[in-house]
Amino acid sequence: EVQLVESGGGLVKPGGSLRLSCVVSGFTFNNAWMSWVRQAPGKGLEWVGRIKSKTDGGTTDYAAPVKGRFTISRDDSKNTLHLQLNSLKTEDTAVYYCTTDLGYDYQRRWGQGTVVTVSS
Amino acid sequence: QSVLTQPPSASGTPGQRVTISCSGSSSNIGSNTVNWYQQLPGTAPKLLIYTNSQRPSGVPDRFSGSKSGTSASLAISGLQSEDEADYSCATWDDSLNGQVFGGGTKLTVL
16 A cells, blocks of 8 residues: 655744654655645645656655745655754744655555645 | 736626636747636645646546636636635746736635
8 A cells, every 4th residue: 555654744933944854665666756736725736846766866846936045856775855944933823744746656656645834 | 016917806696607807918928828816715825737738637527627819717616615715827937937816716605
């Protein structure tokens, strides 16, 4: 059974940092391109960024609102995807979903999400 | 403001056919294939349509997708109460070098 399980969300003050993790099982993680997608309260889905597989270069791409503040990384030995969130702003408040990437399997697989709240 | 434009709401009665539109530009829908997602209240999105018109296994054939130029559409026929959900379109944008989503359409089954 395919599972993507996010963790690490919570309440953080503006300017603070948080590290989200996504543990994957049920498919070959090291071949997969992975993405993070977020959804602010009452709003639509917003792509955060992606990381390609190491065999495809392991490169990352980011959406403009998070570039320079967020970093996506992967630990293939632990089937784990990470999202480091720095310099957080109130507008980063959202549910953060770990997903397989559009360019890998049409973004077929999604985690259940983890909630990040940025507030003083 | 989302890069892809969807109507915020749509509605229909059981058994009816409903369509939801998704409008983009030459750098996104005009150049790449479109996905549709269904998001039931309080749950994660689920892939409904990929590559414009393909259904993952398990998705009923009441759901269909199409694309023409810089626009795409999702059609739901034989509307059922369990179809009440938010529907979002998405594709890659070559100019932004990133994935873009529509703002989502809330479907109400009357």
